[in-house]
Amino acid sequence: MFHKILVAEDLDSISMTVVQALEELSVVEIHHAKYCDDAFLKIKKALHDEEPFDLLISDLSFKPDHRENRLSTGEELIDAVKKLQPNIKMIIFSIEDKSFRIKSLFNNSGINAYVSKGRNSIPQLKNAIQNIFNNDEKIISTDLSHLLRDKSILEIEAYDISLLKFLSKGLILDEIALEFKKSGIIPNGSSSIEKRINKLKIYFKASNNVHLISITKDLGLV
Amino acid sequence: MFHKILVAEDLDSISMTVVQALEELSVVEIHHAKYCDDAFLKIKKALHDEEPFDLLISDLSFKPDHRENRLSTGEELIDAVKKLQPNIKMIIFSIEDKSFRIKSLFNNSGINAYVSKGRNSIPQLKNAIQNIFNNDEKIISTDLSHLLRDKSILEIEAYDISLLKFLSKGLILDEIALEFKKSGIIPNGSSSIEKRINKLKIYFKASNNVHLISITKDLGLV
């Protein structure tokens, strides 16, 4: 079994259970951080002391509070960690079930498993840890496994996201065109932007801009 | 201490911690349900057997899955429970921090405490249980206590909510007017609806309809 594991999870009500599960798996060294920044520092220090972590189990969303943090989401954390220690194994343990984000975690962030918090997630989590340790498999909660096969997901790119973001902030087409010009993003003609919005409306089956923002907010894109 | 407590919580990773906390408080009978419907049935049966629950600790949001459920949210559950057994004490234990919903839980649903899931919530939860048992106080997590004093919150009524819902579904003004006429909701002139939307835009400082939906979705109103 893994020797040294770090749990990055803000909710005490969850982290206590996860730590207990790890104890049942006979993990020797279990560490825990409530903030992304703390987690990153612990990994950095462990690496420096030549006693690196074998596995990181991280949540995706962390509640903001009074503390200023450099890393504020699980995505930022794992990307930073992967850069620092590429051989570390990573499991995401989150309630998030938006296809876009999960798929990108496997493809872009190189996570080893995704376990969805649910009614029977602790056994799944244990299972994932075992499988990664024994066979180095990629694991995803069974109820989400269709995501990796579905090709229609995630041709949405950064351009579309920032476009949707501007829209959701109440900017009109001409204002968005101006913003794009300022940032050097192309295309930035108001007509092209209009066309792009139209494509998004077709893709998401939205009947107008309001509907489009409503849908994409539900999907967690904005 | 309370004798018989029911925990309604779908995530196993959280319920296990809560149950453990209750054991530490020397609660004799601890029951647990993963679905709102199950929770309701348990309370009904306990009442029928003349061994009613003293306290219900419930989450607000429950993950939908294959099962068909009559009650799908914590709000629906506690409203149904309160009707069935008005003397029961109720604590909401949720990550939700939207002022509208919490305030309405105290005012309309008559909950005894609201504990926000966070980095130090288990001690808070224990505390709330103790205080309700000893002094029958109303408890709200300290970091949210300003909500009950803030008068500017929650003059938004059911009419506005359904209006926003229709908007977010992509209906245009005339279509919404028609829907309202069908349901016998007044006012239902498209002009009045337009005016109402305008009020909402002023209230939420939105610059257009898209912006308005974006804001109200963030607030959890829609």
Next chain:
DNA sequence: TAATTCTTTACGGGAAACCGTAAAAGGGGG
């Protein structure tokens, strides 16, 4: 019942979104 006030509805003009088409600009391949 008449007067007053508040709410709801109607109307009109200008702004933005919506939708199709066409012109201009950019990018390989021959």
Next chain:
DNA sequence: CCCCCTTTTACGGTTTCCCGTAAAGAATTA
């Protein structure tokens, strides 16, 4: 270098939104 193809931009007409004002209706009070 020119041709073809794709992408980007421009333009015009229609619908819907947006915002002010005014009329009609409902409720309240004297």
